């Protein structure tokens with residue numbers, strides 16, 4: 001059976017931290033579905049269309065990565081995609097506590113789906129989409145923190 005993992009998130013915007021987790025997990029899975037959450041209750045900084053386009057640009061040349069928008073429960077989405085794994089990244093003990101709760105609840109709902117954690121690369125352990133958004137709101141340069149391919153577009157989008 002194909003080993004399919006879902007990497008869920010809001011990617012508002014995608015950072016080098018997300019990219020690193022996905023690329024490092026590629027040898028472990030046959031396919032990684034980057035699941036872009038469309039959650040109307042969570043107000044995003046960038047529109048869904050931009051977040052989706054940037055993910056496509058970053059992973060367009062990677063045949064094992066697929067970008068899919070979703071809403072609703074992550075485990076239901078995994079079932080629809082035939083995915084047996086949820087991939088998550090861990091930066092800090094706070095991430096761990098947060099992820100543990102979600103992971104245990106997901107396990108209670110869908111015991112067949114396993115959550116797999118990758119530790120953040122040390123150079124990205126302090127990086128988050130929210131820090132990137134704060135820098136952008138204040139006119140700063142995020143080119144070190146977001147994938148190189150999309151850095152120019154992100155800055156142009158903010159200044160337009």
Ligand code: ADP
Nearest residue numbers: 008009010011017018088089090120124127128
């Ligand atoms: P959410 O909206 O669920 O917080 P994010 O888009 O912020 O989604 O993150 C999705 C996943 O990526 C989460 O598992 C998160 O822990 C992980 N992640 C985010 N930033 C980093 C980073 N710098 N290093 C490693 N993992 C990260």
